[in-house]
Amino acid sequence: MKINIKKILYILTLFLITVNSVAQKTVRYDLHIRDTLVTFSGKGKRAIAVNGQIPMPTLTFTEGDVAEIHVYNHLKEGTSLHWHGLYLPNPEDGVPYLTQMPIAPETEHVYRFPIVQSGTHWYHSHSGMQEQIGMYGSLILKKRADDPTFRTGIDDIPQIPIILSEWTDYNPKNVHRMLHNASDWFAIKKGTTQSYAEAIRDGHFKTKLTNEWKRMLAMDVSDVYYDAFLLNGKKESQLSQFKKGDKVRLRIANGGASSYFWLQYAGGKITVVA
Ligand SMILES: [Cu+2]
Structure with missing residues:
Protein backbone atom coordinates (compact mmCIF):
# COMPACT_ATOMS: atom_id res chain seq x y z
CA MET A 1 0.00 0.00 0.00
CA LYS A 2 1.37 3.37 -0.99
CA ILE A 3 1.28 5.92 1.80
CA ASN A 4 0.28 9.33 0.55
CA ILE A 5 2.01 11.85 2.84
CA LYS A 6 0.16 14.74 1.29
CA LYS A 7 -3.18 13.09 2.00
CA ILE A 8 -2.20 12.31 5.61
CA LEU A 9 -1.08 15.90 6.20
CA TYR A 10 -4.33 17.14 4.71
CA ILE A 11 -6.41 14.91 7.02
CA LEU A 12 -4.26 15.90 10.02
CA THR A 13 -4.73 19.62 9.27
CA LEU A 14 -8.46 19.15 8.86
CA PHE A 15 -8.55 17.27 12.19
CA LEU A 16 -6.63 20.04 14.01
CA ILE A 17 -8.90 22.75 12.60
CA THR A 18 -11.99 20.83 13.73
CA VAL A 19 -10.58 20.23 17.23
CA ASN A 20 -9.61 23.87 17.54
CA SER A 21 -12.99 25.22 16.43
CA VAL A 22 -14.85 23.16 19.05
CA ALA A 23 -12.23 23.68 21.78
CA GLN A 24 -14.16 24.95 24.76
CA LYS A 25 -12.98 27.30 27.45
CA THR A 26 -13.12 25.74 30.90
CA VAL A 27 -14.28 28.19 33.56
CA ARG A 28 -13.48 27.04 37.07
CA TYR A 29 -14.98 28.05 40.40
CA ASP A 30 -14.00 26.81 43.86
CA LEU A 31 -16.74 26.77 46.48
CA HIS A 32 -15.98 26.27 50.17
CA ILE A 33 -19.08 25.49 52.20
CA ARG A 34 -19.00 26.33 55.91
CA ASP A 35 -21.30 26.89 58.86
CA THR A 36 -21.74 30.51 59.89
CA LEU A 37 -23.81 32.77 62.14
CA VAL A 38 -26.08 35.51 60.81
CA THR A 39 -28.10 38.27 62.46
CA PHE A 40 -30.68 39.11 59.76
CA SER A 41 -33.38 39.54 62.41
CA GLY A 42 -31.12 40.84 65.15
CA LYS A 43 -30.77 37.43 66.75
CA GLY A 44 -27.77 35.22 66.04
CA LYS A 45 -28.78 32.16 64.04
CA ARG A 46 -27.00 29.31 62.26
CA ALA A 47 -26.66 29.64 58.51
CA ILE A 48 -24.41 28.31 55.75
CA ALA A 49 -21.94 30.55 53.93
CA VAL A 50 -20.11 29.66 50.74
CA ASN A 51 -16.71 31.31 50.35
CA GLY A 52 -17.72 33.27 53.44
CA GLN A 53 -20.81 34.83 51.89
CA ILE A 54 -24.61 34.62 51.63
CA PRO A 55 -25.85 34.33 48.90
CA MET A 56 -23.34 31.97 47.33
CA PRO A 57 -20.97 33.64 44.83
CA THR A 58 -22.42 34.61 41.45
CA LEU A 59 -21.21 32.11 38.86
CA THR A 60 -20.83 33.58 35.37
CA PHE A 61 -20.31 31.57 32.20
CA THR A 62 -20.68 32.17 28.48
CA GLU A 63 -22.58 29.77 26.27
CA GLY A 64 -20.04 27.30 24.90
CA ASP A 65 -17.88 27.27 28.05
CA VAL A 66 -17.31 24.19 30.14
CA ALA A 67 -18.27 24.78 33.77
CA GLU A 68 -15.97 23.20 36.32
CA ILE A 69 -17.13 23.72 39.88
CA HIS A 70 -15.09 22.34 42.74
CA VAL A 71 -17.16 21.94 45.91
CA TYR A 72 -15.45 21.55 49.29
CA ASN A 73 -17.84 20.48 52.02
CA HIS A 74 -16.70 21.72 55.43
CA LEU A 75 -20.11 21.03 57.02
CA LYS A 76 -20.82 18.19 59.42
CA GLU A 77 -23.53 16.94 57.04
CA GLY A 78 -23.80 15.97 53.39
CA THR A 79 -24.48 18.53 50.68
CA SER A 80 -25.14 18.87 46.94
CA LEU A 81 -25.60 21.60 44.36
CA HIS A 82 -28.40 21.79 41.81
CA TRP A 83 -28.15 24.01 38.72
CA HIS A 84 -31.69 25.32 38.40
CA GLY A 85 -33.09 25.10 34.88
CA LEU A 86 -29.87 23.99 33.20
CA TYR A 87 -29.61 21.41 30.44
CA LEU A 88 -26.78 19.14 31.50
CA PRO A 89 -25.72 15.50 31.71
CA ASN A 90 -27.92 13.86 34.35
CA PRO A 91 -25.08 12.86 36.74
CA GLU A 92 -24.28 16.60 37.14
CA ASP A 93 -27.83 17.56 38.17
CA GLY A 94 -27.03 17.56 41.90
CA VAL A 95 -29.90 15.58 43.37
CA PRO A 96 -28.65 13.38 46.22
CA TYR A 97 -29.55 9.67 46.07
CA LEU A 98 -30.94 10.20 42.55
CA THR A 99 -28.14 11.47 40.32
CA GLN A 100 -25.27 11.40 42.81
CA MET A 101 -24.45 10.48 46.39
CA PRO A 102 -24.35 13.38 48.88
CA ILE A 103 -21.01 15.17 49.05
CA ALA A 104 -19.74 13.82 52.37
CA PRO A 105 -18.31 16.08 55.09
CA GLU A 106 -14.70 17.14 54.45
CA THR A 107 -14.67 15.87 50.87
CA GLU A 108 -14.35 17.55 47.49
CA HIS A 109 -16.71 17.03 44.58
CA VAL A 110 -16.32 18.35 41.04
CA TYR A 111 -19.24 19.24 38.81
CA ARG A 112 -18.28 19.51 35.16
CA PHE A 113 -20.71 20.21 32.36
CA PRO A 114 -20.90 22.16 29.08
CA ILE A 115 -22.92 25.38 29.05
CA VAL A 116 -25.34 24.94 26.14
CA GLN A 117 -27.73 27.85 26.79
CA SER A 118 -27.80 31.49 27.85
CA GLY A 119 -29.98 33.25 30.39
CA THR A 120 -30.49 34.19 34.02
CA HIS A 121 -30.54 31.22 36.37
CA TRP A 122 -29.66 30.33 39.93
CA TYR A 123 -28.18 27.41 41.81
CA HIS A 124 -28.85 26.00 45.24
CA SER A 125 -28.25 23.16 47.63
CA HIS A 126 -30.47 20.15 47.01
CA SER A 127 -29.82 18.65 50.45
CA GLY A 128 -32.21 18.96 53.37
CA MET A 129 -33.16 22.57 54.11
CA GLN A 130 -29.76 24.08 53.32
CA GLU A 131 -31.20 26.31 50.60
CA GLN A 132 -33.31 28.10 53.21
CA ILE A 133 -30.28 29.05 55.30
CA GLY A 134 -28.00 30.54 52.69
CA MET A 135 -27.19 28.07 49.94
CA TYR A 136 -28.52 29.91 46.90
CA GLY A 137 -26.75 32.03 44.32
CA SER A 138 -27.03 33.65 40.89
CA LEU A 139 -26.00 31.70 37.83
CA ILE A 140 -25.48 33.98 34.84
CA LEU A 141 -25.12 32.44 31.40
CA LYS A 142 -24.08 35.07 28.89
CA LYS A 143 -24.68 34.96 25.16
CA ARG A 144 -21.69 34.62 22.90
CA ALA A 145 -20.80 37.85 21.10
CA ASP A 146 -21.24 36.01 17.76
CA ASP A 147 -24.71 34.76 18.74
CA PRO A 148 -27.14 35.75 15.94
CA THR A 149 -29.68 36.71 18.65
CA PHE A 150 -27.21 39.05 20.44
CA ARG A 151 -29.04 42.36 21.04
CA THR A 152 -27.03 45.55 21.05
CA GLY A 153 -28.25 47.83 23.84
CA ILE A 154 -29.52 44.85 25.87
CA ASP A 155 -26.96 42.07 25.90
CA ASP A 156 -23.98 44.42 26.09
CA ILE A 157 -25.02 46.87 28.83
CA PRO A 158 -23.93 46.71 32.50
CA GLN A 159 -25.56 43.79 34.25
CA ILE A 160 -26.38 43.39 37.91
CA PRO A 161 -27.31 39.94 39.23
CA ILE A 162 -30.04 40.11 41.85
CA ILE A 163 -31.13 37.15 43.90
CA LEU A 164 -34.17 37.60 46.11
CA SER A 165 -34.68 35.53 49.23
CA GLU A 166 -36.23 35.43 52.68
CA TRP A 167 -34.99 34.69 56.16
CA THR A 168 -36.79 33.03 59.04
CA ASP A 169 -35.41 32.64 62.54
CA TYR A 170 -37.22 29.30 62.77
CA ASN A 171 -35.32 26.19 61.90
CA LYS A 214 -60.71 21.41 52.64
CA ARG A 215 -58.46 22.35 55.60
CA MET A 216 -57.34 25.24 53.41
CA LEU A 217 -55.59 28.10 55.22
CA ALA A 218 -56.72 31.66 54.56
CA MET A 219 -53.40 32.53 52.90
CA ASP A 220 -52.27 29.63 50.77
CA VAL A 221 -49.57 31.47 48.82
CA SER A 222 -46.61 33.11 50.53
CA ASP A 223 -48.00 31.51 53.67
CA VAL A 224 -44.83 31.55 55.77
CA TYR A 225 -43.98 34.48 57.99
CA TYR A 226 -40.41 35.69 57.44
CA ASP A 227 -38.26 37.88 59.66
CA ALA A 228 -36.51 39.49 56.71
CA PHE A 229 -36.56 39.73 52.93
CA LEU A 230 -33.19 39.93 51.28
CA LEU A 231 -31.74 41.20 48.02
CA ASN A 232 -28.30 39.73 47.35
CA GLY A 233 -28.25 38.80 51.03
CA LYS A 234 -28.96 42.33 52.27
CA LYS A 235 -32.08 44.14 53.41
CA GLU A 236 -31.03 47.17 51.41
CA SER A 237 -28.63 47.72 48.57
CA GLN A 238 -27.60 50.81 46.59
CA LEU A 239 -26.18 50.88 43.08
CA SER A 240 -24.36 54.17 43.46
CA GLN A 241 -22.12 53.48 40.45
CA PHE A 242 -24.98 54.46 38.10
CA LYS A 243 -25.99 57.99 37.16
CA LYS A 244 -29.32 59.36 36.01
CA GLY A 245 -30.05 58.18 32.48
CA ASP A 246 -27.79 55.11 32.63
CA LYS A 247 -29.21 51.85 31.38
CA VAL A 248 -28.70 48.79 33.51
CA ARG A 249 -29.81 45.23 33.07
CA LEU A 250 -30.98 43.51 36.25
CA ARG A 251 -30.72 39.75 36.13
CA ILE A 252 -33.27 38.76 38.73
CA ALA A 253 -33.81 35.32 40.23
CA ASN A 254 -36.24 34.42 42.98
CA GLY A 255 -34.28 32.28 45.41
CA GLY A 256 -37.04 32.47 48.00
CA ALA A 257 -38.30 29.23 49.48
CA SER A 258 -41.98 30.23 49.40
CA SER A 259 -42.35 33.94 48.61
CA TYR A 260 -43.59 35.66 45.48
CA PHE A 261 -42.02 39.05 44.89
CA TRP A 262 -43.51 42.13 43.29
CA LEU A 263 -40.94 44.42 41.71
CA GLN A 264 -41.34 48.13 41.17
CA TYR A 265 -39.10 50.87 39.85
CA ALA A 266 -39.61 54.40 41.14
CA GLY A 267 -38.21 55.87 37.92
CA GLY A 268 -40.96 54.54 35.65
CA LYS A 269 -41.55 51.34 33.74
CA ILE A 270 -39.08 48.50 33.68
CA THR A 271 -38.56 46.88 30.29
CA VAL A 272 -38.61 43.10 30.43
CA VAL A 273 -36.04 41.78 27.97
CA ALA A 274 -36.03 38.09 28.81
CU1 LIG B 1 -34.04 24.62 41.81
Missing part, protein backbone atom coordinates in the same frame (compact mmCIF):
# COMPACT_ATOMS: atom_id res chain seq x y z
CA PRO A 172 -36.60 25.48 58.35
CA LYS A 173 -37.41 21.93 59.41
CA ASN A 174 -39.81 23.44 61.93
CA VAL A 175 -41.39 25.57 59.17
CA HIS A 176 -41.83 22.43 57.09
CA ARG A 177 -43.49 20.65 60.00
CA MET A 178 -45.84 23.60 60.67
CA LEU A 179 -46.90 23.68 57.00
CA HIS A 180 -47.78 19.98 57.17
CA ASN A 181 -49.80 20.57 60.32
CA ALA A 182 -51.60 23.53 58.66
CA SER A 183 -50.75 25.63 61.71
CA ASP A 184 -52.29 29.11 61.93
CA TRP A 185 -49.14 30.49 63.54
CA PHE A 186 -47.73 32.25 60.46
CA ALA A 187 -51.15 33.75 59.68
CA ILE A 188 -51.30 35.08 63.24
CA LYS A 189 -47.82 36.58 62.83
CA LYS A 190 -48.85 38.18 59.52
CA GLY A 191 -52.30 39.27 60.65
CA THR A 192 -54.01 37.26 57.91
CA THR A 193 -56.24 34.95 59.94
CA GLN A 194 -59.94 34.77 59.05
CA SER A 195 -62.84 34.53 61.46
CA TYR A 196 -66.37 33.23 60.88
CA ALA A 197 -67.69 36.66 61.94
CA GLU A 198 -65.69 38.41 59.21
CA ALA A 199 -66.66 35.80 56.62
CA ILE A 200 -70.37 36.11 57.44
CA ARG A 201 -70.19 39.93 57.43
CA ASP A 202 -68.65 39.85 53.94
CA GLY A 203 -71.19 37.31 52.68
CA HIS A 204 -68.65 34.48 52.35
CA PHE A 205 -69.93 32.06 54.96
CA LYS A 206 -70.15 29.25 52.38
CA THR A 207 -66.59 29.86 51.13
CA LYS A 208 -65.35 29.82 54.71
CA LEU A 209 -67.10 26.50 55.34
CA THR A 210 -65.72 25.02 52.11
CA ASN A 211 -62.20 26.12 53.01
CA GLU A 212 -62.53 24.70 56.52
CA TRP A 213 -63.71 21.42 55.00
Whole structure:
Protein backbone atom coordinates (compact mmCIF):
# COMPACT_ATOMS: atom_id res chain seq x y z
CA MET A 1 0.00 0.00 0.00
CA LYS A 2 1.37 3.37 -0.99
CA ILE A 3 1.28 5.92 1.80
CA ASN A 4 0.28 9.33 0.55
CA ILE A 5 2.01 11.85 2.84
CA LYS A 6 0.16 14.74 1.29
CA LYS A 7 -3.18 13.09 2.00
CA ILE A 8 -2.20 12.31 5.61
CA LEU A 9 -1.08 15.90 6.20
CA TYR A 10 -4.33 17.14 4.71
CA ILE A 11 -6.41 14.91 7.02
CA LEU A 12 -4.26 15.90 10.02
CA THR A 13 -4.73 19.62 9.27
CA LEU A 14 -8.46 19.15 8.86
CA PHE A 15 -8.55 17.27 12.19
CA LEU A 16 -6.63 20.04 14.01
CA ILE A 17 -8.90 22.75 12.60
CA THR A 18 -11.99 20.83 13.73
CA VAL A 19 -10.58 20.23 17.23
CA ASN A 20 -9.61 23.87 17.54
CA SER A 21 -12.99 25.22 16.43
CA VAL A 22 -14.85 23.16 19.05
CA ALA A 23 -12.23 23.68 21.78
CA GLN A 24 -14.16 24.95 24.76
CA LYS A 25 -12.98 27.30 27.45
CA THR A 26 -13.12 25.74 30.90
CA VAL A 27 -14.28 28.19 33.56
CA ARG A 28 -13.48 27.04 37.07
CA TYR A 29 -14.98 28.05 40.40
CA ASP A 30 -14.00 26.81 43.86
CA LEU A 31 -16.74 26.77 46.48
CA HIS A 32 -15.98 26.27 50.17
CA ILE A 33 -19.08 25.49 52.20
CA ARG A 34 -19.00 26.33 55.91
CA ASP A 35 -21.30 26.89 58.86
CA THR A 36 -21.74 30.51 59.89
CA LEU A 37 -23.81 32.77 62.14
CA VAL A 38 -26.08 35.51 60.81
CA THR A 39 -28.10 38.27 62.46
CA PHE A 40 -30.68 39.11 59.76
CA SER A 41 -33.38 39.54 62.41
CA GLY A 42 -31.12 40.84 65.15
CA LYS A 43 -30.77 37.43 66.75
CA GLY A 44 -27.77 35.22 66.04
CA LYS A 45 -28.78 32.16 64.04
CA ARG A 46 -27.00 29.31 62.26
CA ALA A 47 -26.66 29.64 58.51
CA ILE A 48 -24.41 28.31 55.75
CA ALA A 49 -21.94 30.55 53.93
CA VAL A 50 -20.11 29.66 50.74
CA ASN A 51 -16.71 31.31 50.35
CA GLY A 52 -17.72 33.27 53.44
CA GLN A 53 -20.81 34.83 51.89
CA ILE A 54 -24.61 34.62 51.63
CA PRO A 55 -25.85 34.33 48.90
CA MET A 56 -23.34 31.97 47.33
CA PRO A 57 -20.97 33.64 44.83
CA THR A 58 -22.42 34.61 41.45
CA LEU A 59 -21.21 32.11 38.86
CA THR A 60 -20.83 33.58 35.37
CA PHE A 61 -20.31 31.57 32.20
CA THR A 62 -20.68 32.17 28.48
CA GLU A 63 -22.58 29.77 26.27
CA GLY A 64 -20.04 27.30 24.90
CA ASP A 65 -17.88 27.27 28.05
CA VAL A 66 -17.31 24.19 30.14
CA ALA A 67 -18.27 24.78 33.77
CA GLU A 68 -15.97 23.20 36.32
CA ILE A 69 -17.13 23.72 39.88
CA HIS A 70 -15.09 22.34 42.74
CA VAL A 71 -17.16 21.94 45.91
CA TYR A 72 -15.45 21.55 49.29
CA ASN A 73 -17.84 20.48 52.02
CA HIS A 74 -16.70 21.72 55.43
CA LEU A 75 -20.11 21.03 57.02
CA LYS A 76 -20.82 18.19 59.42
CA GLU A 77 -23.53 16.94 57.04
CA GLY A 78 -23.80 15.97 53.39
CA THR A 79 -24.48 18.53 50.68
CA SER A 80 -25.14 18.87 46.94
CA LEU A 81 -25.60 21.60 44.36
CA HIS A 82 -28.40 21.79 41.81
CA TRP A 83 -28.15 24.01 38.72
CA HIS A 84 -31.69 25.32 38.40
CA GLY A 85 -33.09 25.10 34.88
CA LEU A 86 -29.87 23.99 33.20
CA TYR A 87 -29.61 21.41 30.44
CA LEU A 88 -26.78 19.14 31.50
CA PRO A 89 -25.72 15.50 31.71
CA ASN A 90 -27.92 13.86 34.35
CA PRO A 91 -25.08 12.86 36.74
CA GLU A 92 -24.28 16.60 37.14
CA ASP A 93 -27.83 17.56 38.17
CA GLY A 94 -27.03 17.56 41.90
CA VAL A 95 -29.90 15.58 43.37
CA PRO A 96 -28.65 13.38 46.22
CA TYR A 97 -29.55 9.67 46.07
CA LEU A 98 -30.94 10.20 42.55
CA THR A 99 -28.14 11.47 40.32
CA GLN A 100 -25.27 11.40 42.81
CA MET A 101 -24.45 10.48 46.39
CA PRO A 102 -24.35 13.38 48.88
CA ILE A 103 -21.01 15.17 49.05
CA ALA A 104 -19.74 13.82 52.37
CA PRO A 105 -18.31 16.08 55.09
CA GLU A 106 -14.70 17.14 54.45
CA THR A 107 -14.67 15.87 50.87
CA GLU A 108 -14.35 17.55 47.49
CA HIS A 109 -16.71 17.03 44.58
CA VAL A 110 -16.32 18.35 41.04
CA TYR A 111 -19.24 19.24 38.81
CA ARG A 112 -18.28 19.51 35.16
CA PHE A 113 -20.71 20.21 32.36
CA PRO A 114 -20.90 22.16 29.08
CA ILE A 115 -22.92 25.38 29.05
CA VAL A 116 -25.34 24.94 26.14
CA GLN A 117 -27.73 27.85 26.79
CA SER A 118 -27.80 31.49 27.85
CA GLY A 119 -29.98 33.25 30.39
CA THR A 120 -30.49 34.19 34.02
CA HIS A 121 -30.54 31.22 36.37
CA TRP A 122 -29.66 30.33 39.93
CA TYR A 123 -28.18 27.41 41.81
CA HIS A 124 -28.85 26.00 45.24
CA SER A 125 -28.25 23.16 47.63
CA HIS A 126 -30.47 20.15 47.01
CA SER A 127 -29.82 18.65 50.45
CA GLY A 128 -32.21 18.96 53.37
CA MET A 129 -33.16 22.57 54.11
CA GLN A 130 -29.76 24.08 53.32
CA GLU A 131 -31.20 26.31 50.60
CA GLN A 132 -33.31 28.10 53.21
CA ILE A 133 -30.28 29.05 55.30
CA GLY A 134 -28.00 30.54 52.69
CA MET A 135 -27.19 28.07 49.94
CA TYR A 136 -28.52 29.91 46.90
CA GLY A 137 -26.75 32.03 44.32
CA SER A 138 -27.03 33.65 40.89
CA LEU A 139 -26.00 31.70 37.83
CA ILE A 140 -25.48 33.98 34.84
CA LEU A 141 -25.12 32.44 31.40
CA LYS A 142 -24.08 35.07 28.89
CA LYS A 143 -24.68 34.96 25.16
CA ARG A 144 -21.69 34.62 22.90
CA ALA A 145 -20.80 37.85 21.10
CA ASP A 146 -21.24 36.01 17.76
CA ASP A 147 -24.71 34.76 18.74
CA PRO A 148 -27.14 35.75 15.94
CA THR A 149 -29.68 36.71 18.65
CA PHE A 150 -27.21 39.05 20.44
CA ARG A 151 -29.04 42.36 21.04
CA THR A 152 -27.03 45.55 21.05
CA GLY A 153 -28.25 47.83 23.84
CA ILE A 154 -29.52 44.85 25.87
CA ASP A 155 -26.96 42.07 25.90
CA ASP A 156 -23.98 44.42 26.09
CA ILE A 157 -25.02 46.87 28.83
CA PRO A 158 -23.93 46.71 32.50
CA GLN A 159 -25.56 43.79 34.25
CA ILE A 160 -26.38 43.39 37.91
CA PRO A 161 -27.31 39.94 39.23
CA ILE A 162 -30.04 40.11 41.85
CA ILE A 163 -31.13 37.15 43.90
CA LEU A 164 -34.17 37.60 46.11
CA SER A 165 -34.68 35.53 49.23
CA GLU A 166 -36.23 35.43 52.68
CA TRP A 167 -34.99 34.69 56.16
CA THR A 168 -36.79 33.03 59.04
CA ASP A 169 -35.41 32.64 62.54
CA TYR A 170 -37.22 29.30 62.77
CA ASN A 171 -35.32 26.19 61.90
CA PRO A 172 -36.60 25.48 58.35
CA LYS A 173 -37.41 21.93 59.41
CA ASN A 174 -39.81 23.44 61.93
CA VAL A 175 -41.39 25.57 59.17
CA HIS A 176 -41.83 22.43 57.09
CA ARG A 177 -43.49 20.65 60.00
CA MET A 178 -45.84 23.60 60.67
CA LEU A 179 -46.90 23.68 57.00
CA HIS A 180 -47.78 19.98 57.17
CA ASN A 181 -49.80 20.57 60.32
CA ALA A 182 -51.60 23.53 58.66
CA SER A 183 -50.75 25.63 61.71
CA ASP A 184 -52.29 29.11 61.93
CA TRP A 185 -49.14 30.49 63.54
CA PHE A 186 -47.73 32.25 60.46
CA ALA A 187 -51.15 33.75 59.68
CA ILE A 188 -51.30 35.08 63.24
CA LYS A 189 -47.82 36.58 62.83
CA LYS A 190 -48.85 38.18 59.52
CA GLY A 191 -52.30 39.27 60.65
CA THR A 192 -54.01 37.26 57.91
CA THR A 193 -56.24 34.95 59.94
CA GLN A 194 -59.94 34.77 59.05
CA SER A 195 -62.84 34.53 61.46
CA TYR A 196 -66.37 33.23 60.88
CA ALA A 197 -67.69 36.66 61.94
CA GLU A 198 -65.69 38.41 59.21
CA ALA A 199 -66.66 35.80 56.62
CA ILE A 200 -70.37 36.11 57.44
CA ARG A 201 -70.19 39.93 57.43
CA ASP A 202 -68.65 39.85 53.94
CA GLY A 203 -71.19 37.31 52.68
CA HIS A 204 -68.65 34.48 52.35
CA PHE A 205 -69.93 32.06 54.96
CA LYS A 206 -70.15 29.25 52.38
CA THR A 207 -66.59 29.86 51.13
CA LYS A 208 -65.35 29.82 54.71
CA LEU A 209 -67.10 26.50 55.34
CA THR A 210 -65.72 25.02 52.11
CA ASN A 211 -62.20 26.12 53.01
CA GLU A 212 -62.53 24.70 56.52
CA TRP A 213 -63.71 21.42 55.00
CA LYS A 214 -60.71 21.41 52.64
CA ARG A 215 -58.46 22.35 55.60
CA MET A 216 -57.34 25.24 53.41
CA LEU A 217 -55.59 28.10 55.22
CA ALA A 218 -56.72 31.66 54.56
CA MET A 219 -53.40 32.53 52.90
CA ASP A 220 -52.27 29.63 50.77
CA VAL A 221 -49.57 31.47 48.82
CA SER A 222 -46.61 33.11 50.53
CA ASP A 223 -48.00 31.51 53.67
CA VAL A 224 -44.83 31.55 55.77
CA TYR A 225 -43.98 34.48 57.99
CA TYR A 226 -40.41 35.69 57.44
CA ASP A 227 -38.26 37.88 59.66
CA ALA A 228 -36.51 39.49 56.71
CA PHE A 229 -36.56 39.73 52.93
CA LEU A 230 -33.19 39.93 51.28
CA LEU A 231 -31.74 41.20 48.02
CA ASN A 232 -28.30 39.73 47.35
CA GLY A 233 -28.25 38.80 51.03
CA LYS A 234 -28.96 42.33 52.27
CA LYS A 235 -32.08 44.14 53.41
CA GLU A 236 -31.03 47.17 51.41
CA SER A 237 -28.63 47.72 48.57
CA GLN A 238 -27.60 50.81 46.59
CA LEU A 239 -26.18 50.88 43.08
CA SER A 240 -24.36 54.17 43.46
CA GLN A 241 -22.12 53.48 40.45
CA PHE A 242 -24.98 54.46 38.10
CA LYS A 243 -25.99 57.99 37.16
CA LYS A 244 -29.32 59.36 36.01
CA GLY A 245 -30.05 58.18 32.48
CA ASP A 246 -27.79 55.11 32.63
CA LYS A 247 -29.21 51.85 31.38
CA VAL A 248 -28.70 48.79 33.51
CA ARG A 249 -29.81 45.23 33.07
CA LEU A 250 -30.98 43.51 36.25
CA ARG A 251 -30.72 39.75 36.13
CA ILE A 252 -33.27 38.76 38.73
CA ALA A 253 -33.81 35.32 40.23
CA ASN A 254 -36.24 34.42 42.98
CA GLY A 255 -34.28 32.28 45.41
CA GLY A 256 -37.04 32.47 48.00
CA ALA A 257 -38.30 29.23 49.48
CA SER A 258 -41.98 30.23 49.40
CA SER A 259 -42.35 33.94 48.61
CA TYR A 260 -43.59 35.66 45.48
CA PHE A 261 -42.02 39.05 44.89
CA TRP A 262 -43.51 42.13 43.29
CA LEU A 263 -40.94 44.42 41.71
CA GLN A 264 -41.34 48.13 41.17
CA TYR A 265 -39.10 50.87 39.85
CA ALA A 266 -39.61 54.40 41.14
CA GLY A 267 -38.21 55.87 37.92
CA GLY A 268 -40.96 54.54 35.65
CA LYS A 269 -41.55 51.34 33.74
CA ILE A 270 -39.08 48.50 33.68
CA THR A 271 -38.56 46.88 30.29
CA VAL A 272 -38.61 43.10 30.43
CA VAL A 273 -36.04 41.78 27.97
CA ALA A 274 -36.03 38.09 28.81
CU1 LIG B 1 -34.04 24.62 41.81
